[in-house]
Amino acid sequence: KAGVTQTPRYLIKTRGQQVTLSCSPISGHRSVSWYQQTPGQGLQFLFEYFSETQRNKGNFPGRFSGRQFSNSRSEMNVSTLELGDSALYLCASSLGVGNLDTEAFFGQGTRLTVV
């Protein structure tokens, strides 16, 4: 079965621009979570979508937004990019319901560099 697919894998943007990242979850998974990973801060939770609704949100400014489509694919958007937004953005998919041990599977990530 296909894994979690994130596109693009690498991205270079200029300060002030905006960017859209895409995540296609494992077939049948309805929950998609987004994380920002930097060397200093580790994995920081951005938001989680389940059945097209944002179910949880982390402590990030409003420049970070997301959405989920009816096929469970998700996009996240970052507007007015800042140098500090340079990071690896990881998407994780899971069933989103059921037992506490429902495993989250990560995509390979999108490496965003803001210059």
Place this chain on the structure above:
Amino acid sequence: QKEVEQNSGPLSVPEGAIASLNCTYSDRGSQSFFWYRQYSGKSPELIMFIYSNGDKEDGRFTAQLNKASQYVSLLIRDSQPSDSATYLCADSGGYQKVTFGTGTKLQVIP
């Protein structure tokens, strides 16, 4: 705001030794935890899940949960160079909002 704290390391152990990785968590109501392994340049992969107090063993890996003291640990027996990676402890948050620690880098020296 839930927090999960880990020592960033690196933790260096000789090949064949036991590696002990620890994390503490802030939410006394948290029920279950994950351990993920992340190789350099790769995405995290789940290696252990623990829900009950006590130990859970899976091959060379043993996860321990102590809810009274609010800590979780991962023991790796007979450590191998291939175990060298960053290990992330995570509060499962009831599967909705997983909170990760910053990870502990493990180096197994041949």
